[in-house]
Amino acid sequence: MSSPLSSLRPVPALLLGLLLAQAAAAKDLALLPPYGEHMVLQRDRPAVLQGEADAAQAVTIQWAGKKLTVKADASGRWSATLPSRGAGGPHALEVQAGKSKLKLSDVWVGDVWLCAGQSNMEWPLKYSDGADEEIRNVDAPSIRHMRVPLTANVAPQSVLPAAPWVVGRAGQTGNFSAIGWYFARTLQAHQASHKQPVVPIGLLDISWGGSHIETWMSRPTALAREDLAGFVRSLPASNASYAGDKNAVIEKRVGAWQPGLDYKSGDDPKMAEPGYDHSRWPTLRAPDVWEKQGLADLDGIVWYRREITLTAAQAQGAATLSLGNIDDCDDSYVNGQRVGGFCQHDRARLHAVPAGLLKEGRNVIAVRVTDYGGGGGFYGDPALMRLETAAGNVALAGTWAARVVQAKVATQPSANDAPTLAFNAMVEPLRGLPVAGVIWYQGESNVGRAERYRDDFPTMIRDWRAHFAQPEMPFLWVQLAAFLPMADNNVNNAPWAELRDAQTATLSLPHTGMAIATDVGNANDIHPRNKRAVGERLARWLTDPANASGPRLVKATPKGKEMVLDFDRRDLQVHGASLNGFALAQGDGPFKPAQARLENGRVIVSHPELTAPDAVRFGWVNNPSESNLYDGSGLPARPFRTDARPLVTTGSRYQ
Known part of the structure; x- marks a missing residue:
């Protein structure tokens, strides 16, 4: 008896190829970010809706009482230009392809603002002054926020990383950009107080903590710059290639920094014990991030150890281990016993040391530091690094024994690895998106190149305006807040002042505005918590421009x-x-x-x-x-x- 399989005829090669191609191109009906439920579309302008379906499939869109039909291309991508609408909502949007249908019932039309820059724009509402009451009690459903995932790429991308739109309901706004939230709230409050229609606001947050302005430039703009072109041309063809090259560099760098000490075997809890031998370890200065001390680009885990000698009086009773700021996480030990630790790079460490743990003579402090990105390790005011005892303080700033025990394996580049990388992944996919404008808070990472920023910043603004096809797109930014110890102020040597001056000079561009923040800073924290004042001052450029700039x-x-x-x-x-x-x-x-x-x-x-x-x-x-x-x-x-x-x-x- 013959097998049932024997009755099957061979599939011709050409037909098999076509079937495989169709299978590869088959895609579920979907909208591409930033389009999705709860989204805000820019008012009074046509919107280009983008999505995916099966290759060559007809896609029908119903919006504003009209029906549009478009056809997906060979890769399954499609786009449709929606007719403009005035501000309002909620509206329904239906998309159908074959038997698949998407129905969005909570689409609003209003103003879409890009929230861009580095960590002070990224800073979430939940960590800002007055956050608990603001989050718990303020219900503003016509403000929506999308936090675009941090993604970098060596080549320009056409699709934005996926993320949801979050509605500004009470209790749900903690992860909104704090400045973006207060900016939107101020605009709507002004409209309400002047008996104007309250316009819905969509906040599209593409900020990235620590990012340099160069990563936010487009590839053509960076290639036109002699000092940046070489970095861009040297980028590999793919993220995978880049990650492989970066991991090899890190492995070589760590090996040279701690010769003979393996870092791939994982860390050892015995490194916290006072009897552990760290005599072969190299050293790091503290406070000072390790990326400035021979471990550039290293994200991972580093153990620090320091021996101190205490008198009998200092060892008696309870104490406090003060370590200042640590980027990002710490597990801190005294004589082998864990006394505390948490993950928050901008919060000073104050760990209680119980009575009886300290000893007269030799004591060992060990800190396991985990860094997920940025500088890594201790940073800030050296005076904050101390052991506080009843008989006086013992200084801890200075040289610590240190050892890398784990290096994070890179799977993609980070924003600051080269120019254009953040733009490629987080701005390029928004090409042509209608927006009301941009609010920007960046510059801290460019202080050392403040003179160059005088050209970089206006160049980037022109670049973005061309990218969004809006030559008069409003661009509002925050001048850098006050920072660093006042005792170190020097009127003849002030890079931060030079960066602020470059920001001021950029006001020569039309349709720009700058919020002054010199009075809301914090000498010991680059992230001042008073985000309300900053958001309100940005909004003032739209609500009261005659009184928005401060005395000039x-x-x-x-x-x-x-x-x-x-x-x-x-x-x-x-x-x-x-x-x-x-x-x-x-x-x-x-x-x-x-x-x-x-x-x-x-x-x-x-x-x-x-x-x-x-x-x-x-x-x-x-x-x-x-x-x-x-x-x-x-x-x-x-x-x-x-x-x-x-x-x-x-x-x-x-x-």
């Missing part, structure tokens, strides 16, 4: 031993007992902190050692939080300088 210097006139400063408004105020933040120079001499007073709407500046000052600076330090000149609307004056001396960051370029 228009003329500085030498007058004997003084300089007379005129601003663009006369309602100047001093927030404090005396007017601070000014510095003067004469000829080629250095700038000196100066005395200032307010007279008849003008500022008069002088210094007892200068007989004919001819240049003035204001807020020209890394941390200008003491600068206290304001206008009547409550905004601080922006930092400025009247001189044209070479900047300390001149010549610094991307590496």
